[in-house]
Amino acid sequence: MKNKHALIVGGGLVGSLWAVFLAKRGYKVDVFERRGDMRTAGYSGGRSINLAMSHRGWRAVEKAGIQEELRQVAIPMQGRMMHSPAGELTFQPYGKEGEAIYSVSRGGLNLELLRIADQHEQVRFHFHQKCVDADVESGKVRFEHALSGEITEAEAPLIFGTDGAFSALRGSIQHRPRFNYSQSYLDYGYKELTIPPGPGGSFLMEKHALHIWPRGNFMLIALPNIDGSFTCTLFMPFEGEYSFEKLQTEAQVSAFFQQFFADAVPLMPDLLHDFLQNPTSALATVRCSPWNVGGRVLLLGDAAHAIVPFFGQGMNAGFEDCTILDGMLDVMGENWDEVIPLFAQQRVPDANAIADLALQNFIEMRDLVADPEFLLQKRIAALLAERYPQDFMPMYSMVSFSHVPYREALRAGKEQAVLLGRIAALEGIESQLEQHPEVDRLFWEWKRQV
């Protein structure tokens, strides 16, 4: 049994949540965070896509015993609301009746988690502490105070790296032999925009939906906030015909939005200012292994597996790390020397699977959701899920509304694509989906094969 003391490098979403888990196990926890205390300094937005919390995220906060507080800052979204170029709306539910993903602002959620973690006496936050490097064998981490420049060294028998996609702690592991690592960028960037609240904090569009303006090679999305506003994000290539590179002046931005997002323009009074002031950010996938150094150091969340945001699973995957790791401690006891290597080994394929699924979903969101064939397949999947609830769970639902390992969802999604393609190819299926005599036969034939 180790001395019950842990360092957490990075006090973001996963770091704060994991501090709660450890505190509940009676650990003394020191959380080192590069930024200042957002309770006093505020949260700096401008490059934060809203988060969509789904089953995996909820299970983690339930296991930590803090779901009640978080329900209050979350807005259920039952489906996608597609906005056509002409402004027509089409709603596509995410799952069955009552299933939803939940919009939360990253800043709001982080504040709440920080507050909850800090209520535990044995959790101590250290702000403005930038991780400089670490001697991972001896368990020592060095920090530089962002304001004073003072160097501090901290040490503990357990060190968790939750310092995000550009993890400094991972940087110290990266030079060790046999560390596999990749960072891969999309040629697309994103920019945050805002639709402010209507009169009296009202919502100017449907509140309980994730809004999408799919336009083939680019898209705009909008997620609701509790104050009545929507956080919007434009995803677009950096270079090319329609690209950030081509939108440099107010006139260019204005013409582009009028052409492609005409129904959104009247809702965005600060569009031109926001567009030209807010940064254009890049989208990366980070994969690595191993996530651990022995039984002492472990990367979690984006530090271990950063993904693109198109499945809304980045935070959910990081929170699920906490659930699974905590569950292993429940079963195996706090034998960190066994638990940490086992967790690190078993979780990697799931992290790789959700990375792949998130990349796939980008194509779905920006392009396919406007495609009749794709929409037909979604209708077929919904029908099968309703007709055979024990035998067919659509891949999207597996990811968002279940705890099936991501790698299983990826595999199932590939198999389902075959079936959906076969059914969609049936003569007359579009008009008589519910009654078509071949659907059941094809379903059972497929079911016997998979």
Place this chain on the structure above:
Amino acid sequence: MKNKHALIVGGGLVGSLWAVFLAKRGYKVDVFERRGDMRTAGYSGGRSINLAMSHRGWRAVEKAGIQEELRQVAIPMQGRMMHSPAGELTFQPYGKEGEAIYSVSRGGLNLELLRIADQHEQVRFHFHQKCVDADVESGKVRFEHALSGEITEAEAPLIFGTDGAFSALRGSIQHRPRFNYSQSYLDYGYKELTIPPGPGGSFLMEKHALHIWPRGNFMLIALPNIDGSFTCTLFMPFEGEYSFEKLQTEAQVSAFFQQFFADAVPLMPDLLHDFLQNPTSALATVRCSPWNVGGRVLLLGDAAHAIVPFFGQGMNAGFEDCTILDGMLDVMGENWDEVIPLFAQQRVPDANAIADLALQNFIEMRDLVADPEFLLQKRIAALLAERYPQDFMPMYSMVSFSHVPYREALRAGKEQAVLLGRIAALEGIESQLEQHPEVDRLFWEWKRQV
């Protein structure tokens, strides 16, 4: 036109060769090397696989005008000599009559290149200078002297990073937005061993061959040196049934070699000492892009594209970087702002292709070269190359004995595999390869399709 001054970070094989190219163009060149001067300090071996120089490498040294000096340290190897577990030998030529790859020791080649580069008045080597970091926008690089600890800053309008697979210069680029990077390790390691010269500098095995002891999941290879010795390398998993982990004692090493490499054991008097003293090294593939920062900074060789050694193309690919880059300067003039980004963009797919081919060739060397079906396909490929010299060049020859872009060789190899599989499946082909009536028909049918 820029001030004719360049920094080269890393004075290994590619850095020294590129210094010669630049010197011949009249550039002042400062080469910064982490290690000491190997002309006085000697070359530290123990973890260096011998190199196999082939057409691409030779073309580069020819273009630099230094092939005569290098021919003297190179030994032609016309094919693979396979050693069966019972000690039977089988020879398999690499190409046509007169085609060979050339064994050179890394240390010997590096020494020679350094000597040649240093003969140019405008080339200056700075030893013991470890690259600490770089401000790639302003073209400043900082070095720390390994002995004195003194920090130097160097600056030039052109900076080339040839500091190998673990490039420090690349480290300074890696944190820039949209830099794609991956490092991926095999679960296999390698260890250098030696067969010393026979009496009077004689060779104790066939001199003009690359010797292979293929054993399925592991293998031993040996390449000749001009002093009559062979540099041997054992490739084997780190963990598992037959692995480095399992070979910890003299008794274990001795029993293992007696079981699998009985004919080599009498030739290796220092086997046990070497095995237990020499390090076990890891094998990585490094890919990244972009290799450049504007028209000012460029990675070359292993710093841009480190590959596993199984196709003998690592150094050849790095040298070909020099040929191609120098060729673009011939054609486009020394417009670095255009040449560097264009080179960096066009060369990446070729680097990725040879990385893939090198990984593939590992399976071929350790396993397939002992497989009758594989050997039959090699015979078929040789026959086709002889019968249709204009229409069929085996993939191995494309890589080793031509200047076809690596990406083309990769593509052609996949197509050829289809044809070779079809011919190998013909009834009675093994015994009547030369006369089989179907071979020509299948060849021309395939040729029309590709």
